[in-house]
Amino acid sequence: MGLLPSLNPRDILPVLRNPEVFNDLNEEIYEASKSTTGIECVVGLESRGFLFGPILAQKLGVSFVPARKKGKLPGEVISQNYELEYGTDCLQIQKSSITKGQKVLIIDDLLATGGTMKAACDLVTKAQADVVLCLCVIELVGLKGKELLDKPFKSLITFD
Ligand SMILES: O=P(O)(O)OC[C@H]1O[C@H](OP(=O)(O)OP(=O)(O)O)[C@H](O)[C@@H]1O
Numbered sequence: 001m002g003l004l005p006s007l008n009p010r011d012i013l014p015v016l017r018n019p020e021v022f023n024d025l026n027e028e029i030y031e032a033s034k035s036t037t038g039i040e041c042v043v044g045l046e047s048r049g050f051l052f053g054p055i056l057a058q059k060l061g062v063s064f065v066p067a068r069k070k071g072k073l074p075g076e077v078i079s080q081n082y083e084l085e086y087g088t089d090c091l092q093i094q095k096s097s098i099t100k101g102q103k104v105l106i107i108d109d110l111l112a113t114g115g116t117m118k119a120a121c122d123l124v125t126k127a128q129a130d131v132v133l134c135l136c137v138i139e140l141v142g143l144k145g146k147e148l149l150d151k152p153f154k155s156l157i158t159f160d
């Protein structure tokens, strides 16, 4: 059996039930992004990256771009396949959503093996944009997902 099924599922969703706590978390996310200069676009990863990405983009005054699983986005897309513990998946963004050379922050709720965030970095790079920060609310440190990334990374809450 693989490693992931034996892990506690870590769930950010209860935080959204309390507007004050959710607001505090969004402020923490914004604070964590502030030392990275020149962010021009926030890319959020389906699905829970969509809960935080648009709010951060609004606070920063920049565009929000959803990276979705294969086949969900209309129009021309850029795709990046990636390995899961069992099988493969594919992330896509709309071709017109990111411009060449743009400084991009990628946000998701959680970093586990790092495969999803790595694929998002590769996708943004494929779009000829520049990943300036990968930001996750939760990091499962024991899975060493951070080691897969060759871009700056920050998390707000860590579990072993
Ligand atoms: O670091 P990794 O091992 O790649 O795992 C992290 C990803 O897994 C979870 O998403 P999930 O695949 O469950 O998709 P969902 O948010 O659409 O439910 C989580 O929200 C991250 O996006």
Ligand SMILES: Nc1ncnc2[nH]cnc12
Binding pocket: 004, 007, 008, 009, 010, 011, 110, 112, 113, 140
């Ligand atoms: N929410 C989660 N908790 C634990 N491991 C995970 N791997 C991917 N998502 C996870």
